[in-house]
Amino acid sequence: xxxxxxxxxxxxxxxxxxxxxxxxxxxxxxxxxxxxxxxxxxxxxxxxxxxxxxxxxxxxxxxxxxxxxxxxxxxxxxxxxxxxxxxxxxxxxxxxxxxxxxxxxxxxxxxxxxxxxxxxxxxxxxxxxxxxxxxxxxxxxxxxxxxxxxxxxxxxxxxxxxxxxx
Amino acid sequence: xxxxxxxxxxxxxxxxxxxxxxxxxxxxxxxxxxxxxxxxxxxxxxxxxxxxxxxxx
Numbered sequence: 345x346x347x348x349x350x351x352x353x354x355x356x357x358x359x360x361x362x363x364x365x366x367x368x369x370x371x372x373x374x375x376x377x378x379x380x381x382x383x384x385x386x387x388x389x390x391x392x393x394x395x396x397x398x399x400x401x402x403x404x405x406x407x408x409x410x411x412x413x414x415x416x417x418x419x420x421x422x423x424x425x426x427x428x429x430x431x432x433x434x435x436x437x438x439x440x441x442x443x444x445x446x447x448x449x450x451x452x453x454x455x456x457x458x459x460x461x462x463x464x465x466x467x468x469x470x471x472x473x474x475x476x477x478x479x480x481x482x483x484x485x486x487x488x489x490x491x492x493x494x495x496x497x498x499x500x501x502x503x504x505x506x507x508x509x510x
Numbered sequence: 511x512x513x514x515x516x517x518x519x520x521x522x523x524x525x526x527x528x529x530x531x532x533x534x535x536x537x538x539x540x541x542x543x544x545x546x547x548x549x550x551x552x553x554x555x556x557x558x559x560x561x562x563x564x565x566x567x
Binding site: 353354357359360363364366367370371376396397400401413439490 | 549
């Protein structure tokens with residue numbers, strides 16, 4: 345009886361507590377759990393990190409500037425924040441004018457629960473050159489399970505340095 | 511009086527900490543998740559208000 349009275353008196357406090365627990369549960373289940381991917385790109389001796397929230401906030405392509413004649417290094421990290429194992433095929437390819445020109449990587453990955461997996465590949469502009477391409481913009485597409493990430497690799501024309509006039 | 515000022519500081523820091531963490535994590539929530547959070551937060555404040563009203567605050 346006393347417990348009932350206490351419950352009745354504090355009913356709204358318990359309801360507020362339930363709402364708070366619901367809030368925390370949403371933050372954990374919807375905000376933290378899931379599959380997240382991070383891309384690390386090294387071009388011109390600079391490493392850039394494309395964090396998962398970039399793709400969550402906008403469905404745009406990440407842009408990098410690279411030097412023609414040099415390699416660009418990619419590292420793709422898949423973070424499995426789920427209670428089950430995640431299996432996927434990761435594909436990376438280079439596209440120009442909506443046509444695939446080079447397959448960079450195709451790899452099957454099994455990521456254990458709350459674990460990470462990383463794949464690496466290189467975009468060599470000399471390979472593009474050997475196929476008859478020159479400076480310009482290329483799209484590197486990374487695909488896994490219907491998720492597509494696009495990186496625009498820009499190769500600007502390198503002008504020779506101006507001679508110093510004394 | 512000094513104790514209440516310290517309590518005040520504690521409360522403000524707690525609220526600031528929770529608000530900072532919420533702002534950091536809210537960007538990872540989906541749109542339905544954000545809506546559910548909004549509804550639950552409104553409910554939480556409403557129930558708290560009702561509770562304090564009932565106990566005579």
